[in-house]
Amino acid sequence: MTDDARFLRVSGTSLTDGTGAKVRLRGVGLGGWMNMENFITGYPSTESLMRAEVGRVLGEDRAHRFFDRLLTAFFGEDDAAYLASLGLNCVRLPLNYRHFEDDRAPFTILESGFRHLDRVIDICARHGLYTVLDLHAAPGAQNHHWHSDNPTHLPSFWQHAHFQDRLVHLWQVIADRYAEHPWVAGHNLLNEPADVSGEVIGPFYERLVSAVREVDPRHTIFLDGNTYSTRFDMFGDPPDNTVYTCHDYALAGFVHGGPYPGYTEGEWVDRDRLEEKFLERSDYMRRTGTPIWVGEFGPVYTGDPDRDAQRYQILRDQLAIYDAYDAGWSIWTYKDIGVQGLVHTSVDSPYMRRFGDFQAKKARLGADHWGSTDEGVRHLIEPIRAFMDEEFPGFDPYPSGRRKFADDLVRHILFAQPLTVEYAELFRGLDDGELDALAASFAFAACDHREPLAEILARHTREHA
Known part of the structure; x- marks a missing residue:
C-alpha cells in the first residue's frame, strides 16, 4: 500500500483508508509519557509541580537529563513490536503543551519538544501502528484535575481568551508539522474538556477545527465531548471528516x-x-451517523485475584459491547507502575525499590484521585463531607458534587502537594548512573506484563479482525 493510501478519513459510520478498506482503530493510550500522571509513574500531585521540586533537588540540567531518559525508556521499538504482536493497530499519544511552549514565552514554540514525538510516531509507523495525537494538558487547564496538569480545581482555559489563542496557535504548528504523515490517524484536539457553562466549547471547537484545517485539510479530527468526554448535547451537526470520541469508564x-x-x-x-x-x-x-471511538476505558486492578477477575470480566463485556456497535477503542493505559497498565514496572526494579515505601504512604493518604481510596483518611475527610452537607446543602459543584469536591481539595491538593517535596527528596544524592537506572526501570525489557489483560486483548483482536 502506498503512503497516500494509508491516510484515514471518515466514510459514513467508519474510518477507511485510501483504498476504501474499513479501519477500526483498536489500541492503547500512552499515558504517563509526554503527559505524566501521578498514579502512572508514582509521583504525587501534578506533573509541573513535581518537575519543579525534582529540579530543585537535582538542579535544572540533571533533572532535564533524567526526564529525557525516562521519556526515551518509556516507549521504544520493543514496545511497538509488542503492541503489534497483540493485533493492535493504534497508539493514542497524550501530550502536555509544556513540551512545546513555555508559559514565560507564550506563542514561542520549543522545537525540542518534538524530538520524542517524532521518534515515537516513526517507531509506531515502522510497526504498522497508527498514532492519534492527543492534547491532554492545555494552557490554563481544560478540566479540574491532575491529568490536565492543573494545580488547582479550576479549569481556567474556558474563561481566558489568551489560553484559547495559545492552543489554536499550538495546534496549527502541530498539524502543519504532521500534515503529510500517513501513519498519523488524526488529531485529538482536547482531552476530556470540562466547560462548566457548556456554552464556550461548541464555538471554540468550530474555531479550532477551522484553524487546524487551514494547515492540514487531510487528517481526521477527533473531538472529545464535554464533561470529561461523556456529553455531546451542546454540539450541532458534525464537521466533515470528524470523529467524536467518548470515554467509557465503568x-x-x-x-x-x-x-x-x-x-x-x-x-x-x-x-x-x-x-x-x-x-x-x-x-x-x-x-x-458518524464513527464511534471510545478514546479511553479500562478498569483499575487491585492485586486481589478475585476482584481482578471481576475487573477482567468488565473488560470482556465492554469489548463485546463495542463490537456489537462497531466501535473502535483505545484502552487506558499501556504502561505504569502496576495500577492499570498492560505493561508495568517490576517490584524489584530500581525505581520501585527507591519509591515503594513512598507509594505506600501516598496510598495511605489517598493522595491520588485515580489510584487510591479514602480508606486511610476517612476519619479526616468524613467530618468535612458532613460539614459541607450540613452547611451548604444547596451547593452542587460541577462536575461531581460536594463529596468529590471535598476530596479534590483535601486529598488531591492539600495532601498531595506537600508530598511532591518528599518525592523529590528521594532523588537527593543519586549519581547519574543511579538516575539512569531509575529511568531504565520503565524500559520494555525491564517491565512485567499483565498477562491476563494481554490475552484478552490479543484474543479479541484475533476473533474480531
Missing part, C-alpha cells in the same frame, strides 16, 4: 469499585448497565 472498575455484577456507590452495575451507559455516551455519534 463505575465498578474504579479503584473504589464494588463487586461486578454488584453495587458501587449505591448503583447496580452489570453488563446491561455497561451497555446502557455506553449507549448514553455514544448517542450523538449514532444519531449523526
